[in-house]
Amino acid sequence: MIIPIKMHTKYKILSISAALFITGLSLQGCHHADESQEKDTRFQVTDTLLNSLLTDTVKEASAVSQISLTGSIAPDETKMVKIFPLVSGVAQDVNVQLGDVVQKGQTLAIMKSAEMAAFTKDYVSSEADIRNTKRIYESTQDLYKSGLASQKDLEQAQSDYQKAQAEGKRANAVVSINKSNANGYEVKTPLSGYVVEKNLTSNTQVRADNSQNLFTIADLSTVYVLVNVYESDISKIQTGDPVKVTTLSYPDKTFEGKIDRIDNMLDPDNKVMHARIKIVNPGNLLKPGMFANIQIKAKSGETLPEISSSTLVFDNNKNYVIVVDGKAKVHIQPVEVAKTVEDRAYISKGLKPGDRVIASRQVYMYESLKD
Template identity: 55%
Template sequence: YDKEAISSSAELSNAERNLAQAKELYNSGLSSARELKEAQNDFLIKQAEDKRAQATLKLNGGNNNGIYTIKSPLNGVVIEKNVTSSMQLRPDNDNSLFTIADLSNVWALINIYESDISGIKAGDEVNLAVLSYPDRAFKGKIEKIYNQLDDDSKVMNARVNIPNPGNILKPGMMATAQVAARSGIDLPVVNSRGVIFDDNKNYVLVLDSANKVSIRQVEIWRKIADKVYISKGLKAGDRIIASKQVFIYESLKN
């Protein structure tokens, strides 16, 4: 469009000069009225063509300085640019110049290990942490679970929808996800620091009403982040020791 507008402007200027010369020649008696009329008609045609070319250029965001304003059909952020300075833009090139994305809500693709598949469902709440904001948790929900394990990593993927006010989360960021899995039963939850693994078994140190410490074997249903769900060996209200527990455990065992 820019090339066409420049060409039409040049042709209009040339037609304007020809018309001026034709008027001088006609007034001097050196040309006929027909020749003057032809110059006038040519000027009017070139003038109309230039108006059309300039209107087309303006409609497509350009101006006579060769600058184009490209308007996106949607609001968002430029996440990919496929154009560089001095790059020639051709009408037969169908590749997009820019990629625009609405980042007010983003997706996170999380990995689910095979041992956790049974306890995770669509709709479960997810807390995500990213390195850029270590003290902030981003809450979302599992929107879709891809029911197929990757052949290499042996994990199943799930898509999490996350509100992203202020466009803080960026495409390509790495995140750690914690899923609040639903078991359908109420289980005691302890901090993983309070569980002692010894001889292929799990133990906790329980403090009774008389403040006496005893070793109790437990069975773990699931571990999510630093939380351990106990399926056997503890009940609600039991008090456990989670500080210097290894030292106390070794003392009691011996």
């Protein structure tokens, strides 16, 4: 069949238009397919994902402040004794040195003392007097029963015997307190611990009326940390506040304790208030005189929402958390941190008590959600 030129031209145009339309539909279909594929590959939060993550519930808590102070280690006064001489004499054998460990009852030094000889003489004489007056008292009793001694004689004999007994007890007490052996007067320790002070050497002349002690023995199983508290920090601390202590000698070891005492007066020279911290000293590592750094967790009196500091995400000089809205719903929440103390963060803006935040893989979720 022969088609006219005009008809042929028109048919050709329609064919081309139809082809372009079909091509357009194909391209549009491809475009929608790409969008669908792109949408499917975007990050989505599912119940399964949420259930696999840890969450932290925001709590309302009294905010604490961390105060840094310095101090020094000192012996526990309730477990420390100062040893004074009870007699005069000359030191012969000093058996311990400063820092030595001693046991209760151990001899620290021997002294030659004329006074000890007199004490021994008194004790021996008192024992002899007791035996003599007892014999006389018993004989007088027999004579009184036979009518050969008067009531007065019996009472006198009884009185002499009682006096001799009293003197014997005194002499025995003196000898017991002032321990001695064949070598002389023994200076013993009544406490197990460390020799933290020593003021005696061999051949030193010692007087009983001297105000200086010979030795100081301290049990270091517990020690004190003496702290100077500045006026600006006085209102922030109180007895019972938990404390962490570190020293130059053991920089990687932390000792924990509590404030045991706070003085009620300022030091007039340094304008500081003294506080005392009691610390258990395992292995007697802490020694008197050591320098100490003290971290005190003190209550600030302010109540703020509290979360674990590990839940925070820091980006572009701001802090964020991932808040759980409900089932399979989360969002990025900017927050303002009032203060961070150890592993706890106190939030001034952005969260309220009861909110739940993601506490694991939160950085991954933050990067996925912010795109």
